[in-house]
Amino acid sequence: MNPNNIQQLRKELLEQRQSLAHDTALYNSIVLQIHEHVLIALNALTHIQTIALYWPIRDEPDIRAVLMDWCCQNPKRRLALPITKKNQPLTFHEWAFDTEMKPGLANIPEPFQTPAIEPDLVFAPCLGWQGFDQRFWRLGYGGGYYDRSFADFAFVANPPIFLGIGLEEFELSPIQWQTQPHDIALDGIITEKNSRYSKGFVPHQ
Template sequence: MNPNNIQQLRKELLEQRQFLAHDTTLYSSIVLQIHEHVLIALNAFAHIQTIALYWPIRGEPDIRSVLMDWCGQNPKRRLALPITKKNQPLTFHEWAFDTEMKPGLANIPEPFQTPVIEPDLIFAPCLGWQGFDQRFWRLGYGGGYYDRSFADYALVANPPIFLGISLEEFQLSPVQWQTQPHDIALDGIITEKNSRYSKGFLPHQ
């Protein structure tokens, strides 16, 4: 795909999502449905103790509350947020509701002076997503931060589970977007309608 076309697609998807988010009643209902499918996924992954999430920006579905509730059910559970350094893979640092925050890259809040932790599961926000032949890919903002992180984690013996969070209507056809060799497939995608997993990936572990 022409780079200009992919940037235009990102612009259109972002505008569409922010437009939806302006209707707070409707969007809150959509996000609550996403929460339900997040809980279904967490019940399927009973071994999970540490989850990396994201600080929602620009209309991204906010899953913080459902994960804080999950974390509060077991003292061994921990949450983490990414710290972003330009052109580097993400590092994930412990986070709780009372963690001191600082503005990071693009002024996205990041944990201040908390330890790095290795997540068992990473929830990644998707501007758009694609799924065919039971494989799923994430379209982000173009910075490559999650791609670099996924590529690094793919080399370790027990990589974390990668799940995307998006809206059902932001599923993209191969005509709209063609994945590139550097794109790392997700283990699954969660929307307000469903949770789907890649072929050969067993959610009940």
């Protein structure tokens, strides 16, 4: 895809999501449905103890509350947020509701004083997403941070599960967006409609 075209696509998706979020009641309902499917996924992934999530920006679905509730149910469970360094893979640092934060590289709050931890599961926000041939990909903002992180984790003994969080109406056809060789497939995608997993992935682990 022409770089200009993909930037235009990102711009249009951001505008569409902003417009959707302006209807507060509707958008809150959509986010609560996403919460339900997040919990369904976690009930299947019973071995998960450590989850990396994201600090929502630009009207991304906010899953912090549902994951804090999940974390509080077991003292062994932990949450983490990403710390961003320019052109580097993300590192994930422990986070709780009372963790001291400071703005990071993209002016997104980061837990700068807590230790880095290795997550069992990473939830990645999707500006757009694609499901094709039982595989799923995310379209982000173009920085490549999650792709670098996904690729980096491929070399560890027990790589985390990668699940995208997206909106159903932001599914992209191969005509709208063609994935590139550097794009790393997700293990699945969660929207307000349901959770779907890539071919060969078994959520009951």
